[in-house]
Amino acid sequence: VLSPRERVGQRSETVRRANLSAIVRELHLLGPQSRSELGRRTGLTRSAIRGLIGDLVSGGLVEERPSAPAGTPGRPSSLVCPRADQAVVVGLEVNVDSLALATVGLGGTIHRLERVDRPRAHVTLDAIVSDLVDLGGPTVGRLRRDGTLVGVGVAVAGIVRRDDGVVRHAPNLGWRDVPLGGRLAASLGLDAPVDVANEADLGGLAEHRRGAAVGVDDVVYVSGEVGVGGNVIMAGQPLVGAAGYAAEIGHMSVRPDGGVCGCGSTGCWETEIGERAMLARAGLPVDGGRDAVARLMIEAVAGEPQARAALEHVATWLGTGAASLVNIFNPRLVVLGGIFERIHPLVGSTIDAALRQRALPPSRDQVRVVPGRLGVDAPILGAAELAFEPLLADPAARLRGLHAVPASA
Amino acid sequence: VLSPRERVGQRSETVRRANLSAIVRELHLLGPQSRSELGRRTGLTRSAIRGLIGDLVSGGLVEERPSAPAGTPGRPSSLVCPRADQAVVVGLEVNVDSLALATVGLGGTIHRLERVDRPRAHVTLDAIVSDLVDLGGPTVGRLRRDGTLVGVGVAVAGIVRRDDGVVRHAPNLGWRDVPLGGRLAASLGLDAPVDVANEADLGGLAEHRRGAAVGVDDVVYVSGEVGVGGNVIMAGQPLVGAAGYAAEIGHMSVRPDGGVCGCGSTGCWETEIGERAMLARAGLPVDGGRDAVARLMIEAVAGEPQARAALEHVATWLGTGAASLVNIFNPRLVVLGGIFERIHPLVGSTIDAALRQRALPPSRDQVRVVPGRLGVDAPILGAAELAFEPLLADPAARLRGLHAVPASA
Numbered sequence: 001v002l003s004p005r006e007r008v009g010q011r012s013e014t015v016r017r018a019n020l021s022a023i024v025r026e027l028h029l030l031g032p033q034s035r036s037e038l039g040r041r042t043g044l045t046r047s048a049i050r051g052l053i054g055d056l057v058s059g060g061l062v063e064e065r066p067s068a069p070a071g072t073p074g075r076p077s078s079l080v081c082p083r084a085d086q087a088v089v090v091g092l093e094v095n096v097d098s099l100a101l102a103t104v105g106l107g108g109t110i111h112r113l114e115r116v117d118r119p120r121a122h123v124t125l126d127a128i129v130s131d132l133v134d135l136g137g138p139t140v141g142r143l144r145r146d147g148t149l150v151g152v153g154v155a156v157a158g159i160v161r162r163d164d165g166v167v168r169h170a171p172n173l174g175w176r177d178v179p180l181g182g183r184l185a186a187s188l189g190l191d192a193p194v195d196v197a198n199e200a201d202l203g204g205l206a207e208h209r210r211g212a213a214v215g216v217d218d219v220v221y222v223s224g225e226v227g228v229g230g231n232v233i234m235a236g237q238p239l240v241g242a243a244g245y246a247a248e249i250g251h252m253s254v255r256p257d258g259g260v261c262g263c264g265s266t267g268c269w270e271t272e273i274g275e276r277a278m279l280a281r282a283g284l285p286v287d288g289g290r291d292a293v294a295r296l297m298i299e300a301v302a303g304e305p306q307a308r309a310a311l312e313h314v315a316t317w318l319g320t321g322a323a324s325l326v327n328i329f330n331p332r333l334v335v336l337g338g339i340f341e342r343i344h345p346l347v348g349s350t351i352d353a354a355l356r357q358r359a360l361p362p363s364r365d366q367v368r369v370v371p372g373r374l375g376v377d378a379p380i381l382g383a384a385e386l387a388f389e390p391l392l393a394d395p396a397a398r399l400r401g402l403h404a405v406p407a408s409a
Numbered sequence: 410v411l412s413p414r415e416r417v418g419q420r421s422e423t424v425r426r427a428n429l430s431a432i433v434r435e436l437h438l439l440g441p442q443s444r445s446e447l448g449r450r451t452g453l454t455r456s457a458i459r460g461l462i463g464d465l466v467s468g469g470l471v472e473e474r475p476s477a478p479a480g481t482p483g484r485p486s487s488l489v490c491p492r493a494d495q496a497v498v499v500g501l502e503v504n505v506d507s508l509a510l511a512t513v514g515l516g517g518t519i520h521r522l523e524r525v526d527r528p529r530a531h532v533t534l535d536a537i538v539s540d541l542v543d544l545g546g547p548t549v550g551r552l553r554r555d556g557t558l559v560g561v562g563v564a565v566a567g568i569v570r571r572d573d574g575v576v577r578h579a580p581n582l583g584w585r586d587v588p589l590g591g592r593l594a595a596s597l598g599l600d601a602p603v604d605v606a607n608e609a610d611l612g613g614l615a616e617h618r619r620g621a622a623v624g625v626d627d628v629v630y631v632s633g634e635v636g637v638g639g640n641v642i643m644a645g646q647p648l649v650g651a652a653g654y655a656a657e658i659g660h661m662s663v664r665p666d667g668g669v670c671g672c673g674s675t676g677c678w679e680t681e682i683g684e685r686a687m688l689a690r691a692g693l694p695v696d697g698g699r700d701a702v703a704r705l706m707i708e709a710v711a712g713e714p715q716a717r718a719a720l721e722h723v724a725t726w727l728g729t730g731a732a733s734l735v736n737i738f739n740p741r742l743v744v745l746g747g748i749f750e751r752i753h754p755l756v757g758s759t760i761d762a763a764l765r766q767r768a769l770p771p772s773r774d775q776v777r778v779v780p781g782r783l784g785v786d787a788p789i790l791g792a793a794e795l796a797f798e799p800l801l802a803d804p805a806a807r808l809r810g811l812h813a814v815p816a817s818a
Contacts, residue, residue, distance in 0.1 A: 015424060159771050168771040218651045232737075234650070239643055241739025242627045245772045246643075252733040253663060253767055265732070265767040323674070324661040328641075328737070330650025358662055358674040362568050362577040363654045 016052075017396045019044060023052055024082075024106075024395040027062060028388060029209060031107055032081040034067065053080055059399035060086045061106065082107035087391060087398070088148045090140055091383035092132055093155040094180070095199065096120055096172045096226050097289050099128075101135045102377075103143070104384035106150075106391075108210055112139075113377060120289055122174030125183060133187050140188050150398070152190065153387030155199040155379040156180060157227060162244030165196035171262045172226055195386050199223075201247060202382025203337050203374070204231025205238055209385055211373040212335045220325045222249060222318070223337035223378070224278075227262070228270040232329055250274065254321050272317035275339055282310035293339060300346055315347035319354025319369075326359040326367050337372040344371040425461075426805045428453060432461055433491075433515075433804040436471060437797060438618060440516055441490040443476065462489055468808035469495045470515065491516035496800060496807070497557045499549055500792035501541050502564040503589075504608065505529055505581045505635050506698050508537075510544045511786075512552070513793035515559075515800075517619055521548075522786060529698055531583030534592060542596050549597050559807070561599065562796030564608040564788040565589060566636060571653030574605035580671045581635055604795050608632075610656060611791025612746050612783070613640025614647055618794055620782040621744045629734045631658060631727070632746035632787070633687075636671070637679040641738055659683065663730050681726040684748055690719035702748060709755055724756035728763025728778075735768040735776050746781040753780040 022042045027033070030041075039049050056062040060083060067079040084105025093100035093115075100115040116135065136152075143149035158170025165181015167173075181196040188194070204221030208231075213219040219233040228250030232239040239246045250270040251263050258267030259277075271277055275293065276286040282299070283306050284292045299307035322334050336344050336351075344351070351369055359367070374381055391398055431451045436442070439450075448458050465471040469492060476488040493514025502509040502524075509524040525544065545561075552558035567579025574590015576582075590605040597603070613622075613630030617640075622628040628642040637659030641648040648655045659679040660672050667676030668686075680686055684702065685695040691708070692715050693701045708716035731743050745753050745760075753760070760778055768776070783790055800807055 159769065161771070169769065234643070234648055234655075235646075237644075239738070241643070241772070242741045242775050243739060243771070245739040245769070245775075246737065248736040248739075248769055248772070251736040251767075251769055252661070253729055254665065256663065256729050256767075263769055320662055320665050327657040327660040328655065329648070330652060330654040330657075332651045358660075358665075360568065360578065360654070360657055360660055360672055362570070362652070363650070363657070366651050366654075 017394055019048065020052055020056065020395045020399075021393055023049070023056065024061065025392045027080060027082040028106055028108065028392060032065070032079040034077060034079055038080060055399060056395065059395075061395060061398070084109035084111070086148055087150050088143050089150045089384045089387035090136055090143065090152045091155070091380045091387060092136055092152065092184075093199065093380040093383060094128055094132070094157065094173070095155075095379070096157050099131055099135055100377075100380045101139065102380045102384050103139055104381070104388075106388070110381075113380070115376075115380075120172075120287060125175070125178045125180065128173075128180075129183050129187050132184060137188060140190070150391045151192065151387035151389075152184075152188065152194045153202075153383035153385070154180065154184065154194055154196040155202045155383040155386075156196060157199050157225070159245050159248065160196050160198050162195075162197065162240065165194060167196070168245070195389070197244065197383070197386055198229060198247075199225075199379035199382075200227075200229025200337070201231045201238065201244075202380075202386060203229075203372075203378035204233065204247070204335070204382070205385050206374055206378045206382035207335050207337065207372050208233050208238075210381060211378065212370050213333050216333045218329065218331045219333045219335060220249075220322070220329055220331045221335045221337060221372075222322065222325070222340060224273060224275060224318075224339040226275045228274050232325075232331075234329065249321070249325060252321060252324065254317065254324075269317070269321045273314045273321070273340075278310055278314050278339065281313055282307050293342075297342060300343075311343050311347045312350055314343065315350035316354045319351040320358060322351065322369065323355045323358030323364075326355065326363050330363045331367055334367060334369045335372050336369065337374075337378055338376070341371040341375065344369075426803060428457065429461055429465070429804045429808075430802055432458070432465065433470060434801045436489060436491040437515055437517065437801060441474070441488040443486060443488055447489060464808060465804065468804075470804060470807070493518035493520070495557055496559050497552050498559045498793045498796035499545055499552065499561045500564070500789045500796060501545055501561065501593075502608065502789040502792060503537055503541070503566065503582070504564075504788070505566050508540055508544055509786075509789045510548070511789045511793050512548055513790070513797075515797070519790075522789070524785075524789075529581075529696060534584070534587045534589065537582075538589075538592050538596050541593060546597060549599070559800045560601065560796035560798075561593075561597065561603045562611075562792035562794070563589065563593065563603055563605040564611045564792040564795075565605060566608050566634070568654050568657065569605050569607050571604075571606065571649065574603060576605070577654070604798070606653065606792070606795055607638060607656075608634075608788035608791075609636075609638025609746070610640045610647065610653075611789075611795060612638075612781070612787035613642065613656070613744070613791070614794050615783055615787045615791035616744050616746065616781050617642050617647075619790060620787065621779050622742050625742045627738065627740045628742045628744060629658075629731075629738050629740045630744045630746060630781070631731065631734070631749060633682060633684060633727075633748040635684045637683050641734075641740075643738065658730070658734060661730060661733065663726065663733075678726070678730045682723045682730070682749075687719055687723050687748065690722055691716050702751075706751060709752075720752050720756050721759055723752065724759035725763045728760040729767060731760065731778065732764045732767030732773075735764065735772050739772045740776055743776060743778045744781050745778065746783075746787050747785075750780040750784065753778075 064078045087106035091102040103111040158167040167178045185194040200223040221231045230249040251268045255267035259271040261268035473487045496515035500511040512520040567576040576587045594603040609632040630640045639658040660677045664676035668680040670677040
């Protein structure tokens with residue numbers, strides 16, 4: 001996110017950096033494209049594109065490949081391709097039930113994606129960091145030796161201070177003010193900070209860049225897990241707030257005289273639509289986790305009345321809260337993630353009906369509610385995207401660092 | 410607001426335009442300052458500043474004045490000053506109870522501010538446009554003849570499509586899909602469109618630029634009138650949404666089984682904290698308008714129990730909804746406008762208590778709730794700011810247009 005400070009007066013010498021950033025970002029988000037497409041998208045002249053691509057090729061971040069097989073008639077043209085092997089990030093995830101690792105290359109190529117279960121219980125920072133180092137340490141070490149590591153991003157089921165990666169509050173992990181970013185960076189032997197963010201924020205980021213909301217500038221993402229979270233993209237930029245705590249939409253009061261929430265308040269949206277509330281209504285163990293949710297889905301598909309009623313209840317309240325968010329944000333798209341992505345095929349019409357009943361007509365007529373496309377992997381893919389941000393914002397810095405690395409063909 | 414498209418690759422020839430914009434914006438928002446202050450704020454070099462200021466002086470938008478009286482010892486330095494007489498906007502307001510006119514010069518100098526009552530009733534577009542032309546037509550004509558008119562902005566108590574100034578829905582005026590912007594531009598004899606926006610959006614903009622939230626990047630503004638509206642500033646930029654309908658925070662469902670709202674839904678925030686709800690609880694006529702609100706305030710100050718209870722009820726629900734917004738936006742400041750600005754001195758502690766009870770601690774600890782500073786004039790001053798936007802975004806266009814105008818000293 002550009003801060004207002006960064007938008008003001010520009011010296012000419014900063015222009016090259018901004019232009020390199022624009023090109024690398026386009027290639028990362030949209031994939032291989034011709035020079036002329038890049039020119040159209042960035043507004044840069046042909047000669048500017050030529051020079052900048054040259055720098056990026058020498059620096060090993062991109063390569064040019066023929067766009068048509070040899071032997072095809074006509075003048076050969078070429079595609080500018082991001083080099084997924086030469087700029088790689090590691091995403092990590094600390095979820096209530098699992099840990100995950102992803103390695104992703106420039107352009108969004110997923111090299112590896114691995115998830116391991118963990119018991120749903122409070123846990124110390126030491127234990128989590130140790131598990132994360134077991135899971136990701138060897139990969140991080142190898143990428144560093146190869147000179148291809150761009151960064152490490154972490155998704156966590158808690159409220160995170162973006163500046164320093166401190167987890168301010170994570171009730172399901174039993175954490176308050178836990179310095180996850182700093183400790184993990186030290187344990188992985190990294191000089192640079194590890195970027196940490198809330199899992200729902202990152203899930204929304206991933207759906208915006210790689211999933212159901214690609215190309216849509218104004219998006220509300222609502223993710224259902226044990227906690228209900230979300231992210232909001234406005235004019236193409238994620239909502240961050242003063243310290244990165246924004247988009248805690250699960251703690252919107254929808255029924256102030258309602259049930260007690262994990263956050264200490266009452267009647268938060270989460271108390272009506274969170275995983276525990278849904279399982280309780282279905283008569284299933286509230287902490288049954290994935291197995292219980294799987295059983296609920298099977299029962300609901302089979303038409304079992306209590307399971308259907310539980311889903312209908314959640315759907316009505318999901319649409320009610322979504323209407324508030326549509327009135328507040330005027331988005332083009334509401335993307336449902338986590339358990340809401342899974343129940344959407346069964347109760348999408350109930351969600352829509354509640355939304356239509358409560359949202360203001362001008363905003364209501366512009367919005368669609370759709371399920372996410374990335375499933376449980378949205379947060380870890382978002383963690384990888386987070387780790388790419390410094391490179392996308394300033395590829396010039398990396399080009400300087402890479403001058404010593406031979407650009408292999 | 411810069412769209413993501415505008416942030417990508419920049420040709421060198423667009424740099425001058427961006428730099429002129431940065432300088433004029435700083436001068437408009439912060440007032441007269443030295444060249445070195447301008448350099449520090451914009452990041453521009455001394456020689457760049459010198460050239461750009463020269464252009465702006467020739468174009469009549471700024472002038473340089475000695476910063477100390479003649480005869481003061483030391484080398485004389487000068488202040489760069491926006492010329493409030495040479496670049497003037499007209500703000501107009503269509504409120505439930507009144508119409509207003511403001512003329513404001515570059516730098517925020519208010520030349521004139523006038524408000525006339527209108528009966529609280531449905532009204533045709535023809536009648537309103539005729540009244541607005543009576544109120545503002547002569548001023549607009551004079552400024553055009555002088556070559557100093559920058560633009561016209563309009564605040565209206567309704568939901569507005571920003572693109573074309575169509576009022577999509579204004580229940581208190583009885584309007585649906587009314588082309589206010591186009592009709593007003595035609596009736597004022599203007600070639601350029603008139604910019605129209607929601608009054609609460611503009612009230613928030615004005616508090617951010619000229620009132621209680623100056624210098625604060627993340628702000629939620631909550632305005633209480635007959636309708637409850639607001640605006641949200643995130644990272645310095647107003648929340649707009651897909652079509653300009655965002656920040657309809659008065660239609661957040663806070664009590665879905667609650668009272669019927671003017672919008673057709675039930676239990677919107679407005680049904681608990683809007684002017685009508687407040688007056689009804691106090692036993693006063695719900696459409697008594699300003700007189701009834703004035704009476705309520707007098708009774709509450711005197712300690713009359715029903716009046717106090719009405720204010721306490723509103724304050725509790727105001728804090729409850731504000732907590733949801735704090736969780737959603739993580740702002741530094743919640744600014745209360747309209748009737749909430751007036752009741753804050755009496756019930757600020759109740760508002761704070763409800764907020765503290767429901768907002769998540771990390772976000773809660775960063776936010777303060779304060780009354781606005783601009784009173785009933787916030788929307789009209791915001792309309793003036795809206796009319797300045799095209800000039801602030803591209804002063805170069807105006808410099809071209811002004812080349813024929815002699816720059817008087």
